[in-house]
Amino acid sequence: MPDYADFFQDQAEASAHVQFVYDPAAGRVVFVNAAYERVFQGTRGLVNAELPGLLRRLHPDDRAYLAHYWARWQQGPPANEVEVRLLHAGQPHQWFCLTPAYRQDAQGRVLLGGTLRDTSVLKRYQENADLFNSRKNATLEILSHDLSGAFIMIKQIAQFLREEVTSPLNSRVPEMLNVLETTSRDSVKMIRDLINIEFLTSANTDLKVDRVDVGAVLRVPLDQLQAGQRVLGHAFTYTLPAAPIYAHLDVNKFTQVLINLVGNAFKFTPDAGRVAVRIAPGPGVVRIEVMDEGIGIPLALQPYLFERFTKARRPGLRGEATTGLGLALCKTIEEWHHGHISVASQEGQGSTFTIEIPRAETVGAPARVGAVEVLE
Known part of the structure; x- marks a missing residue:
């Protein structure tokens, strides 16, 4: 029987967009693909240490909006995508579109996943x-x-x-x-x-x-x-x-x-x-x-x-x-x-x-x- 998990992980690694899985119970990102390093100039192995810094760069007008969205997301998959801006000193801000994913297993454990696309040019x-x-x-x-x-x-x-x-x-x-x-x-x-x-x-x-x-x-x-x-x-x-x-x-x-x-x-x-x-x-x-x-x-x-x-x-x-x-x-x-x-x-x-x-x-x-x- 084909190993679908390996196939989808390979697909995620090849993606040009940032793909991730977050465990709310542990309060940690448990997977992020290679695109993270190119898009955010970070290090995959240090993603949890770098996450606070990334969130502090959110546009001030987007913080409450994302907080509301995050609260809904933890209760189930939101019906829509969300767009937020990331600030860069002395440069135009960067637009991202988040497509969410939600999974709850038989034991009630919740995992939140998603794809982050840089939509700056399109915006x-x-x-x-x-x-x-x-x-x-x-x-x-x-x-x-x-x-x-x-x-x-x-x-x-x-x-x-x-x-x-x-x-x-x-x-x-x-x-x-x-x-x-x-x-x-x-x-x-x-x-x-x-x-x-x-x-x-x-x-x-x-x-x-x-x-x-x-x-x-x-x-x-x-x-x-x-x-x-x-x-x-x-x-x-x-x-x-x-x-x-x-x-x-x-x-x-x-x-x-x-x-x-x-x-x-x-x-x-x-x-x-x-x-x-x-x-x-x-x-x-x-x-x-x-x-x-x-x-x-x-x-x-x-x-x-x-x-x-x-x-x-x-x-x-x-x-x-x-x-x-x-x-x-x-x-x-x-x-x-x-x-x-x-x-x-x-x-x-x-x-x-x-x-x-x-x-x-x-x-x-x-x-x-x-x-x-x-x-x-």
Whole structure:
């Protein structure tokens, strides 16, 4: 009969990722493969002596998170992987993804195993992609607002000239005014369609969730929107939490929800009006509020705001069209994040849209890894 234990040990030794087995009762690592020495620059035979030093290099924001995960892991295999950062003096931090394993034998002895993959390159690629998408989507919203306003003004001027100016007989002026009106109307529709297609395409892709500092990742599009406030014609401000707040987000999708809500606030707020975003911690949640000084939403329409093709849809103050899908998609994406979206509004007094999403799990007491505490 083949010796499967030898086969799997050979496989572990050949792996490029760190593989280990930990005995909680003994408080010791009982196996670690050769990759440990290459990845952590340590010595396999000294792994238990080196473990406290490794844990002290954990990113401070990840310590309570890992402690919570460790406590769950000792009760059974967690349903998900966990990602943590290891600090290096004067260098970028190193990302690791831990895939856990759990085994309990007939005598009740528990062994915890796992694979540690260095995902630093992948994480930095994802962060750069999210950064690019956030800036792109915020810039598209600014350009959409600016260009739509210009084309709507051209359309209005053409309509005014048609009504106020008498054209000579056989003049081509009425025909040219028709071209101006049609081109302007089609251009506005094309711009809004571009934004809607971008949002719909993103919403139809698979969810890619990471544990992120909400204020840090949303600062990028908020900075972009604030930089464009002169173009937008509104005073735009935002407030971020004083300390990091972590949540599990698909950064690209969640950013587009925020931009959609801010874009709606611009559409229904008169020129020189104020639009503001506030991000703050709540009890077990991260709270994001988008507030405006716009025309408000009639009470009778508010129950229908988040329905697909809602009858609550209205053109913007500058004639911007709406599909009635934006807020429905925002609600769907929030639900994917186990969150909630609501609105408070009065006609003539503006609106506040509030999103609440669960904070990433934390723990009140330290967990122990052998003789080493993973402190909050």
